[in-house]
Amino acid sequence: MEYIVNVNEANFSEVWAAASQVPMVFNFISPREMASLEMDGLLRRLADEHSGQFILATVNCDEQRELATQFRIQTIPTMYLFADGQPIDMIQGAVSEPELRVRLANILPKEEDLKFNQALELLQDQRYEEALPLLKNAWELSDKKNSDFALLYAETYIVMKKTEEAREILKQIPIQDRDSRWNGLQAQIELLEQASESPELQQLQKDYATQKTPEIAMKLANQLHQAHKNEEALTLLFDWLKSDLNVANGELKAQFLAILAALGNDPIVPKFRRQLYSLLY
Numbered sequence: 001m002e003y004i005v006n007v008n009e010a011n012f013s014e015v016w017a018a019a020s021q022v023p024m025v026f027n028f029i030s031p032r033e034m035a036s037l038e039m040d041g042l043l044r045r046l047a048d049e050h051s052g053q054f055i056l057a058t059v060n061c062d063e064q065r066e067l068a069t070q071f072r073i074q075t076i077p078t079m080y081l082f083a084d085g086q087p088i089d090m091i092q093g094a095v096s097e098p099e100l101r102v103r104l105a106n107i108l109p110k111e112e113d114l115k116f117n118q119a120l121e122l123l124q125d126q127r128y129e130e131a132l133p134l135l136k137n138a139w140e141l142s143d144k145k146n147s148d149f150a151l152l153y154a155e156t157y158i159v160m161k162k163t164e165e166a167r168e169i170l171k172q173i174p175i176q177d178r179d180s181r182w183n184g185l186q187a188q189i190e191l192l193e194q195a196s197e198s199p200e201l202q203q204l205q206k207d208y209a210t211q212k213t214p215e216i217a218m219k220l221a222n223q224l225h226q227a228h229k230n231e232e233a234l235t236l237l238f239d240w241l242k243s244d245l246n247v248a249n250g251e252l253k254a255q256f257l258a259i260l261a262a263l264g265n266d267p268i269v270p271k272f273r274r275q276l277y278s279l280l281y
Contacts, residue, residue: 008063
């Protein structure tokens with residue numbers, strides 16, 4: 001359905017059904033009333049500005065008298081604002097643009113919901129890297145209170161086999177929201193981590209536990225990186241850099257920088273770059 005529609009008896013049922021799915025403004029006007037024409041023009045401009053975030057359903061009361069009677073219209077213009085199929089507000093007479101914007105905001109989706117929906121569209125096309133910043137932004141805009149946002153954020157990392165990032169997100173979900181989906185994602189992380197621990201990785205972990213040398217650390221960091229355990233790999237290398245930036249003739253620092261470069265825009269990159277810069281300067 002178009003986001004601006006002229007309502008009549010023929011399409012009223014379809015428009016009314018859409019009100020349960022999309023925020024809607026029923027706008028009752030009369031071409032004989034200048035104030036209603038001015039409000040109609042303002043509403044059309046706002047509908048274009050918000051590009052489909054709400055449907056503007058305009059009723060010409062001169063032509064659709066039965067609909068006007070059904071809504072008990074006594075003043076022109078009159079606007080009914082609906083969200084989730086329920087009336088939220090009624091505006092009788094002309095109001096200023098600032099006031100209309102404030103009252104319209106009560107039915108419009110919040111910014112975090114818009115970003116979440118954009119992310120969903122990207123995920124349908126398996127565009128995970130593009131969806132991640134939108135999911136992060138949506139979660140942060142909700143002050144990290146919307147656990148549905150966080151769960152999908154973590155799940156996207158799991159699909160990308162980035163278990164460290166997913167685990168960190170799941171840690172921040174309140175205990176009361178740790179439902180069966182949360183437990184399922186934790187189980188997926190554990191399975192991925194078990195599958196990623198090759199015999200070579202396991203042997204290097206044992207070797208490093210008994211003999212901590214930079215040479216073994218670099219081999220272990222490389223295996224951890226290949227297993228998508230990047231934060232663990234970088235932390236391991238940074239522990240050596242803290243004591244000597246030129247350890248192993250600078251090879252360890254070069255490996256640290258190479259892993260950062262390979263991670264691109266990964267959220268953990270700025271954190272470790274800052275830590276390295278703190279040592280350099």
